[in-house]
Amino acid sequence: MSETYATVPQARIGVAVNCMICGTPNGPDAPQCRQCLAPMALVHDAGAQEAPPALVSIIGESNVGKTVYLGFLLDMLSQRAGDFEAIPRGAYSIDLQQTVISHMAARAFPPKTPMEADRWLWAYYQVHQRSADRWVDLVMPDMAGESLAAEVASPRTFRVIRDLLTRSAGSLLLIDAALAANGSPQPDFFGMKMLSYIDSMRGARRDQRIDTPTAVVLCKADHCPEAFDDPRRFAEANLNRLWNLCLSRFSNVEFFAASVVGSLAYGTSARQEFVSLIPLHTALRGILEPFQWIIDQV
Numbered sequence: 001m002s003e004t005y006a007t008v009p010q011a012r013i014g015v016a017v018n019c020m021i022c023g024t025p026n027g028p029d030a031p032q033c034r035q036c037l038a039p040m041a042l043v044h045d046a047g048a049q050e051a052p053p054a055l056v057s058i059i060g061e062s063n064v065g066k067t068v069y070l071g072f073l074l075d076m077l078s079q080r081a082g083d084f085e086a087i088p089r090g091a092y093s094i095d096l097q098q099t100v101i102s103h104m105a106a107r108a109f110p111p112k113t114p115m116e117a118d119r120w121l122w123a124y125y126q127v128h129q130r131s132a133d134r135w136v137d138l139v140m141p142d143m144a145g146e147s148l149a150a151e152v153a154s155p156r157t158f159r160v161i162r163d164l165l166t167r168s169a170g171s172l173l174l175i176d177a178a179l180a181a182n183g184s185p186q187p188d189f190f191g192m193k194m195l196s197y198i199d200s201m202r203g204a205r206r207d208q209r210i211d212t213p214t215a216v217v218l219c220k221a222d223h224c225p226e227a228f229d230d231p232r233r234f235a236e237a238n239l240n241r242l243w244n245l246c247l248s249r250f251s252n253v254e255f256f257a258a259s260v261v262g263s264l265a266y267g268t269s270a271r272q273e274f275v276s277l278i279p280l281h282t283a284l285r286g287i288l289e290p291f292q293w294i295i296d297q298v
């Protein structure tokens with residue numbers, strides 16, 4: 001017989017903790033939700049807060065630059081960039097930022113995010129917007145592009161992704177602008193798939209558009225500087241299918257361009273057959289703007 005709430009011994013009911021992402025009750029010492037694998041530390045850290053934190057999802061294909069973007073964003077926030085300062089809740093929140101910064105300091109990109117949800121890094125920050133003297137609590141997981149692709153291809157493969165995307169207060173959809181500028185239709189199609197997945201999961205009627213703030217971030221814009229000049233125009237020209245879907249189904253979309261590297265080198269070695277990219281120096285452009293736009297609306 002499956003274990004239902006009614007059959008759980010009394011002593012355990014008293015201390016069961018509901019997962020922040022999917023709501024499933026878990027034992028008090030569970031490190032991860034037994035249903036969706038989200039870290040239970042999120043709930044323990046939220047403890048005394050009046051309102052639950054807002055979820056912001058960073059989505060996009062594998063290799064688009066999600067981990068790099070999120071790592072630098074968190075690092076900028078904790079260094080009090082622009083209008084913001086950010087305080088991590090829980091030491092685990094620092095791991096992503098630390099991984100990205102230490103790799104980049106050693107002139108290497110961070111490794112690919114593993115597909116298994118229990119190995120993702122999650123960041124839980126209290127963000128202070130100084131001009132408005134406003135605090136926002138944010139939870140941002142670094143999901144793997146391949147897991148997102150698997151969930152989009154056959155919904156309900158990754159429960160955590162469905163729960164995250166349907167409950168997100170805002171999304172950043174990262175698109176490989178360098179590929180798109182080179183004429184590849186792949187970024188356009190993947191972006192469309194992601195948005196139509198969100199559209200169907202939210203279950204909005206055909207005459208209702210999705211109003212969740214969605215920032216489309218044109219990544220690797222160092223390869224195509226024209227994306228910085230006019231991101232909307234770039235998207236309309238190079239990602240026309242995605243652009244049209246945004247117009248017809250999403251009422252709150254904005255386009256941004258971003259890049260983290262100033263110059264790249266290409267290296268090979270006797271031990272490996274492929275060419276690896278070496279970031280020679282970091283030059284952050286457009287990292288904060290999409291985040292600021294999302295925060296202004298959550």
Ligand SMILES: Nc1nc2c(ncn2[C@@H]2O[C@H](COP(=O)(O)OP(=O)(O)OP(=O)(O)O)[C@@H](O)[C@H]2O)c(=O)[nH]1
Nearest residue numbers: 062063064065066067068109113144145220259260
């Ligand atoms: N030129 C350029 N390349 C970038 C930039 N950001 C990331 N990259 C490249 O994109 C690769 C992938 O970046 P990640 O952040 O690991 O990509 P991801 O979206 O997290 O990929 P998954 O973990 O597989 O989902 C890096 O190894 C770099 O080669 C950028 O701003 N400019």
Ligand SMILES: [Mg+2]
Nearest residue numbers: 066067112113
């Ligand atoms: Mg990654």
Ligand SMILES: [Zn+2]
Nearest residue numbers: 019022033036
């Ligand atoms: Zn869960």
